[in-house]
Amino acid sequence: MSAHHTHHLRPAKAGGEATPSGPVVSPSTGLAIPYGLAEKAVNRLGWIAFVYAVSYPGMYLMYRSTLGSHLTALPIHAALTVVASLVGVALCVTAWSGRFSPKTVLDLGLIFEVAAALLISCAESSYPLAPHELVRGQSAVSIWVVLFVLVVPVSLGKATIAALATACMGPLGMMVNIVVTGVPVPTIEQWIMFYASSFLMVAAAVILSRYIYNLGAHYSRQTELGSYELIELIGRGGMGEVWKARHRLLVRKAAIKLIRPETLGGGSQGDVDAARLRFEREAKATATLHSPHTVAIHDYGVTDDGAFYYVMELLEGLDLEALVEKYGPLPPNRVIWILRQACDSLAEAHAAGLTHRDVKPRNIFLCRLGLNFDCVKVLDFGLVKIRGADQVRLTREGVTTGTPAYMAPEMAMGHFEIDGRADIYALGCVAYWLLTGKLVFNSTTPLGMALEHIKTMPTPPSQHSEIEIPAELDQIVLRCLEKKPSDRPQSVRELSRALARVPVTPAWSNELAEEWWRIHLPPAAADAALAG
Known part of the structure; x- marks a missing residue:
């Protein structure tokens, strides 16, 4: 899956109940802003503290070299420089350590704002002003x-x-210099002009x-779905988008899939309703399945702007398309391992009367x-067909659903x-x-691909591979690709036993499998594969 531009989302509680329109305090941050924005604010605060800790000694050295003869208490200011640097480093370490909640760190940041302003004022007011000297510029505290x-x-x-407290630190710093270093008391005009x-x-x-x-609170409302907070868009499929999300109470990460009306292009309202109904059916159908090889569904609902969503487990790895594109064809023993797990997922679905119809x-x-x-998870039961004549037909008349390159002849x-x-x-x-x-077939058009599946007999996979493929596996694959359903394995359990x-x-x-993952997809690389 590839990342795409984000879309703003309206909040909703599970089951379609809209959230209040006003700012809502996030339990994960204690703020009316989403966790992601709070984390970025904490990171920025850390950089501000770092720059402050580094620049204050530089400012002191500049004052000492240019105004040393006018400064009356260099040792005191040297001590203030040490204190300022330590305060900045302490906040920087606190912000970047990740040991404290964003709310705690940002509150500490406000205390730092006030204390740092006092130290800035003490430094800039250490230069004595003549009684009628014109004050040029303004206090750095204002910036x-x-x-x-x-x-x-x-x-x-x-x-x-x-x-207000920070602004008061300007005059307070001047008074500290008057009392401690003996700087002359400025005139009223100088006080006013400077502060x-x-x-x-x-x-x-x-x-x-x-x-x-x-603005942050508004963004928070746009990126919350029920108890979940959207973090980033990690993929987009034919029926919807997939977001990485975090549960705001349990701090559990999850993946959220949703369908929005605009993803259907210029379709009619009937098409929009049919697609949304198909999407809802996917969530309900998948939620009834318990195979460890079927993606788990945690929750579903409807946002207040009509988008349907469901929450599923967040997986670490990559899909089989990306796997082969990046690492090449797989050895037969690994292919069998993967296919049998997929069979386990589909066996439960078929026993429940569900046909996936978009296996790829x-x-x-x-x-x-x-x-x-090498754990397999079957995803996207979005085109699932429920057995029974009373089921609503959700595809438009004359429109074939599925992916042409993997479409059975009867579907084509x-x-x-x-x-x-x-x-x-x-x-x-x-x-x-x-x-x-x-x-299996190469065609430049979907129609051409569908016709190949209907008419053309496939060549054995062993003829297109440099890897030795057992004859038994060759025959199983060709049997699965028979044109008539009656000539194929009659169930995925039968297929699994044959494999x-x-x-x-x-x-x-x-x-x-562990050795392969250790070499090719250590944890950081697996996360990148999921996002990319």
């Missing part, structure tokens, strides 16, 4: 006030208190903080689960009565892909 509202998104009350801008900036900071915080490499995910490797011809043997045909196409890295009898040495195992 510091505005800078922090851009870095630390907090509520209006906290922003107001912090900004009035800081208090004027408080008003600007409060207004700006209000805007930024509300992209819908079969290979992942690691704890200490188990538009037969309505489709059963699990169509999935077996598609599984044969998947096996062909895994063994050879090639499609188990294929003589391969050594048989693929969890140990061999």
Whole structure:
């Protein structure tokens, strides 16, 4: 799956109940902003603290070299420099350690804002002013006030208190120098000219903080679905988008798939309703399955702008299409290992009267689960057909659903009565892909591909592979690809038993899989494969 541009999403509670329109405090952050934005704010705060810790000594050295003869208490300012650097380093380490919640770190950031402003004021007011000397420029504290509202998104009350306290640090720093270092007391005009801008900036900071915080709260409402908070878009399929998400209470990561009306292009309202109904049926159908090789569904619902979503387990790995494209064809023993797990998933679905109808490499995910490797998860039961004459036909008249390169002949011809043997045909196409890295048929158009599946007999996969493929496996794949459903294995259980009898040495195992994953897809690389 490849990443795509994000789309704003309206919040909803499971089952379609819309969330309130006002800001909602996120339990994961304690703020009315999503976890992702809070994490970024904490990271920015860490950089501000780092720059402060590094630049303060530089400022002290500059003052000492240019104004040393006018400074009356260099040792005191040297001590302030050490304190400022330590404070900056401490906050930087706290922000980047990840040991504290974003709310705690951002609150500490406000304390740092005030303390740092005092140290800045002490440094800049150490130069004595003549009684009638014109004050040029403004206090650096005024810039510091505005800078922090851009870095630390907090509520209006906290922003107001912090900004006022920070502005007060300007005059306080001057008074510290008057008392400690003997700097002459400025005139009233000098006080006003030097520090009035800081208090004027408080008003600007409060207004700006209000805007930024509300913007974050609005974004939070746009990126929450029920108890889940959307983090990033990780993929898009024919029927919907897949998002990486986090449960706001359990802090459990998950994947959320949703369908939005605009993904259907310019279709009619009937097409939109049919697609949404098909999507809802996918969630309900998949939720009834319990095979460890079928992706688990945790929850589903409807957003307040009509998008349907369901929450599933977040998998670490890559789909079979990406696997072969990146690493080439697989050895027969590993192909058998993968196919038998897919058979386990489809066997339960078929026993429940469900036909997948879109089995293809992209819908079969290979992942690691704890200490188990090469675990198969069958995804996207989006075109699932439920056995029974009373079921609503959700595809438009004359439109064939499925993927042409993996479509059984009876599906290509538009037969309505489709059963699990169509999935077996598609599984044969998947096996062909895994063994050879090639499609069963090559055609430049969907129609041409469908006609090939209807009329043309496939060549054995062994003729297109440099890897030695057992004759028994060759025959099983060709049998799956028979044109007539009655000539194929009659069930995926039968297919799985046939695959188990294929003589391969050594048989693929969890140990061999673990070694492959250790070399090719360590944890960081597997995460990148999921996102890319």
